[in-house]
Amino acid sequence: MMHRSPFPRDLYAELNRLQREMQQAFDVSPSIRGLARGYPAMNVGGTPQSVDIYAFAPGIDPASLDVQIEKGVLTVAGERRADAVPEKATVHIDERAVGSFRRVVTLPDDIDPNAVEAKYRDGVLHISIARKEAAQPRRITIQ
Amino acid sequence: MNKEIADTTQTTDVARNEAALLPPVDVIEDANGITLYADLPGVPKDKLTLHVEGGNLSIEGELALDMPAGMDSTHAEVSLPRYRRVFTLSKELDADKVSAEFNQGVLKLRIPKVEHLQPRKVEIRVA
Known part of the structure; x- marks a missing residue:
């Protein structure tokens, strides 16, 4: 059985949580899918050769992660199981996300969906998608 | 109020102005x-620092992502390169016996209670 403290937790912890939520709410995201910051948090970047997506999903078995690219949309889905709480234990702070998750990212048009690499290291899933040859910058020689 | 382990990150942040992300934690x-x-995704083992000093426990980690040369960031939700969180430990916790495991961005810390404060069964004798 899990006991939860009926009293408010430490005030500073509550203030910190509030501050974090505020920061997240005001951080403007360029995505058409809204401002909501889901789990896992994601960073997206790119070079002329590739598009790089980082999903911050700690403590997950990489085999349970599902990464798909369909019609220019990348989907990362998976599940994070809750750690078992021992009997007669009290949960004082409970902030870490648990449960199943799914996030989608619209990819640029010039990517090659067949040249994808995905690595999971230190709790971060790094997906690197190459851009199509034709879209890469080329120097034109003048004759 | 729970005083076993108090989050004092806010106060120490004033002293140390370096901006850091606040990692989410579970305390049981x-x-x-x-x-x-604590969730610290993107922090390799050698970039994680744990300090127990004067009844404070501080967790700090530097992010080290594997980024291709010349990458431009177009969208960043994890926008700072480090995590930090500080907790005050109460007296009954044995700060010398903290053990830690760090695996795929998840830190697990175990802080035992001082031995003489651990629950003991009291024998009651009927006279």
């Missing part, structure tokens, strides 16, 4: 001690 207490889990 049982009869023998406290277990703390």
Whole structure:
């Protein structure tokens, strides 16, 4: 059985949580899918050769992660199981996300969906998608 | 109010102005001690620093992502290169016996209670 403290937790912890939520709410995201910051948090970047997506999903078995690219949309889905709480234990702070998750990212048009690499290291899933040859910058020689 | 393990990150941040992300944590207490889990994705083992000093426990980690040369960031939700969180430990916790495991961005800390404060069964004799 899990006991939860009926009293408010430490005030500073509550203030910190509030501050974090505020920061997240005001951080403007360029995505058409809204401002909501889901789990896992994601960073997206790119070079002329590739598009790089980082999903911050700690403590997950990489085999349970599902990464798909369909019609220019990348989907990362998976599940994070809750750690078992021992009997007669009290949960004082409970902030870490648990449960199943799914996030989608619209990819640029010039990517090659067949040249994808995905690595999971230190709790971060790094997906690197190459851009199509034709879209890469080329120097034109003048004759 | 729970005073076993108090989050004092806010106050120490004033002293140290370096901006840092606040990692989410779970704190679970049982009869023998406290277990703390913290999510620090992107931090390799050698960039994680744990300090126990003067009744404070501080967790700090530097992010080290594997980024291709010349990458431009177009969207960043994890926008700072480090995590930091500080907790005050109460007296019944044995700060010298903290043990830590760090695996795929999840830190698990175990802080036992001082031995003489652990629950003991008291024998009652009927006279």
